[in-house]
Amino acid sequence: MSLPRLRLERCTDLGGGLWRIDEGQARHLLKVLRAASGEELEGLGGGQRWRLKLEISAEGVFARTLYPIPEKGCPPRIVLLASLLKGNDFELLLKGVTEIGVSKIIPIAASRSVPRYSQEESIRKQLRWKRILEESTRQCGAPEIPELSPPASLDEVLETGLPPLRIAGFLEERAVPIGSVSPKAEAVVAIGPEGDWDDQEKQLLLHAGFCPVRLGPFVLKACTAAVVACSYLVLAWEAVALGENRGKKVPDPGPGMPDEPV
Numbered sequence: 001m002s003l004p005r006l007r008l009e010r011c012t013d014l015g016g017g018l019w020r021i022d023e024g025q026a027r028h029l030l031k032v033l034r035a036a037s038g039e040e041l042e043g044l045g046g047g048q049r050w051r052l053k054l055e056i057s058a059e060g061v062f063a064r065t066l067y068p069i070p071e072k073g074c075p076p077r078i079v080l081l082a083s084l085l086k087g088n089d090f091e092l093l094l095k096g097v098t099e100i101g102v103s104k105i106i107p108i109a110a111s112r113s114v115p116r117y118s119q120e121e122s123i124r125k126q127l128r129w130k131r132i133l134e135e136s137t138r139q140c141g142a143p144e145i146p147e148l149s150p151p152a153s154l155d156e157v158l159e160t161g162l163p164p165l166r167i168a169g170f171l172e173e174r175a176v177p178i179g180s181v182s183p184k185a186e187a188v189v190a191i192g193p194e195g196d197w198d199d200q201e202k203q204l205l206l207h208a209g210f211c212p213v214r215l216g217p218f219v220l221k222a223c224t225a226a227v228v229a230c231s232y233l234v235l236a237w238e239a240v241a242l243g244e245n246r247g248k249k250v251p252d253p254g255p256g257m258p259d260e261p262v
Helices: 023-032 089-100 119-140 154-158 199-207 222-241
Strands: 005-007 012-015 018-020 040-045 048-057 060-069 077-083 104-108 165-169 186-191 211-214
Touching: 005 023, 005 119, 023 060, 040 060, 077 089, 077 222, 089 104, 089 119, 089 222, 104 154, 154 199, 165 199, 165 222, 186 222, 199 211
Parallel strands: 005 040, 077 104, 077 186, 165 186, 165 211
Antiparallel strands: 012 018, 018 060, 040 048, 048 060
């Protein structure tokens, strides 16, 4: 069973490895999780995970640092260009790609994106999206909260500095299987709205050096497509970083494992 998790950015660093837990997270620990003084917690912040001990006194609710938790591997830095989606699909997308380990998310106001936000609505949405990202990191244990940019048009974003490995989901025959793309330590993924990018947006992406990819034999919802594309890049890079080769024979697990399916 995983330990209760805290976002340390919301806590006050008192020095000497002691943190004052903010009111919201303290209330969740005590009222919802029924945590008691002396229990261990996991702290997330600054790209690092920490083992903590809960301390409750008349002065407040605190967490004391015990030791850092070593990270496994070195995940790639993935920038996601995610078209705005209707309903709660965009929020599902945010949760899914945060669990995968995306580093930065740039919402794209594509021509076929249904949502059209006023400036005031956009500000409210961004605040809600940031809360969703933070809550998702606490659920999955990601040490860093993905950076969230304000919504922008595709042509504006393509003029900014993006990683050299660039792939875009396309619903057409010229798209290559995503499995044929060699993963890199940095990549950018562009996922269009329901119904795909329009022709002008596809040309913009191709001109900017994006490789059109398909994400399987069937048509995926946009929120699913984002998770699938980012998952491939993370897992494929993990295999490269571990020195694994595609098609390498799996070692014999030894006695105790059946040779035939059960």
